[in-house]
Amino acid sequence: MGKRKGVESSIALADSAAMCRIEAIAAYPITPQTHIVEHLSEWVNDGHLEAEFVPVESEHSAMSAALGMSAVGARTFTATSSQGLALMHEILFIAPAMRLPVVMAVANRSLSGPISIWNDHSDIMTDRDIGWVQIFAENGQECFDLVPACFRVAEDKRVVLPTILNFDGFVVSHMIEPIEFWTQEQFDAYLPPFDPQIKLDVRKPVAMGAVGIPEIYYEARLAQQNALLNAKAVVVEAFAELEKMVGRKYNLVETYKADDADAILYLMGSLSETAMTAVDNLRKQGKKVGLVRPRLWRPFPTEELVAAFGNVPVVGVCDRALAFGHEHHMVAQEIRALFYDAPHRPKLVEFVIGLGGRDVTIGDMEHILNRLLEVKNGAPVGPVEYVGVRK
């Protein structure tokens, strides 16, 4: 077992990126991500990391710089949040199209307006379909463990796609936790040096970013889709090797007491830990409830989710962002679509929680779980419930 340290999750995430021997970092400060790039600047400045650290004038430039560095063959890392991710938006699509395996940590935060620096999933839900592999970490340990997994998947020659590691802003990013660090030898054994399939190289010139005329654009986009769908098997491998290395098991879909549950709650991000406590409290009362969460979000783990839900009669879905103009929000839309072709179709109860940093308590989670059991016992499903909103 590695050494455990009490450390802020953002700092551990930055340490993990540095220990992946990243060679290039593009940085622009934005709350609550800033500690990550600040800490990496210290690694570089102290001479402990041989990397180019490129501070830029905006996130639009940060992502553009990251692609430039990745294109010449450097293992490249950046981090952002909220409006920063939104400002990167047009460049985000270029990364997978050029097959540049940048890894980016996204401290999930609400979008303006109103102006808000607090946590929800508005930012990443808006950039759901950008063609990046997307993984969720729920606590500091997972942030540390999953950075090398992200690089391993991104750079695998069967994938070669950029990868985002999502984690909740403030709730995780600024939390000090006991985190078990890997040794540098473990990092080196887990993550081989970056060996790009193609790169900008004077000895072997290539042109990246050619025009996709109508005769080729369609095929290029479909090839990208297939590459992303095929990444799932590589993520499974990366998680299996991670377990062999440090003993912690990660799955494409994580479950908690779901096997025999009468009702399952589906949610994403760190609120699952609050929900686990609520599940435990209800289990003590003899109420059979459980959780399902996606660890891998893109490519979407359809078969694994169907298997995880099994034949449960009621599923609750928690959204942490709004799909304006649609009565079902993003996560609910995905789960509704999931069950359309599934052999068993449970009743779906939809909730919105924790927008813009609104606190979500164990009591809120118990209320949600109890509500699912009421539906199981015959109560009507009803419209989406906005939990914790002031009337």
Next chain:
Amino acid sequence: MADPTLQDYKNDVPNAWCPGCGNFGILQVLQKALVTLGLPPERVLLCSGIGQAPKIVHYLNCNAFDGLHGREVASAQAAKIVADDLTVIIHSGDGGAYGEGGNHFLHAMRRNVDVTHVVHDNHIYGLTKGQASPTTDQGQKVAVHPDGVAALPMNPLALAISQSCPFVAQSLSSQADHLLDVLCQAIRHPGFSYVNVLQPCVSWDPVHTYAYYQKHCYRLDTSHDPTDQAAALAVALAHDGRIPLGVLYRNDRPALRPVSEPGVGDLRECPDRPARLARVFDRYR
């Protein structure tokens, strides 16, 4: 209607700036300037983005448009083009004006809409707690640059003068009389006016302190001719360790006309507004 008073511009929004922040001086002087110019709050629009400086729009009682980092410059010009009866003042930090929104700043100078751009230049990113901004000194040790900033700081005054920006001035947040005079001149100027206001950041920048500015700043006197572009540029590029305060440069380039056309009046009240707006935009294609 009675003349506006300072009381008209006061509100009770709790202030989140650090004690001793240079922004307090700018807020006080801005209120005085608006009263001095006889502008009632309903005729004033303050536009801002993200940062410590942009918070200023929340701390006085008038129209406000607080958008996103750096974008306030574009929004402000557009608001003025459509609503000529508003006095439009933009408040950005050095990050928003020169970094994230740098392109908007450049094109605002070209376009020359009658708005005033006040940049609160504290040489640092205060909101995100002390990273280098586009005006941080080369070699200054700050967060993300623990070994000192490698890049040269931007010289926004020289940039603006070189682009024939219609009004270019610099002042200091702690010299209220000077700042009041410069702000009033800028707001009165019929065209795009730009004021770089130096301000200490007491929390994150130990270099550019009140004492530092007291020592290095000097006021341009009557020997400086602000209509002489070459002379203005020479002042901005002096590199002699002294910091000029005052109106460095001005010209009388005609401002972009508001979209209200003879016989049309206020476009906001116009029944066939989309068609007329399209015609106006066509003029600038």
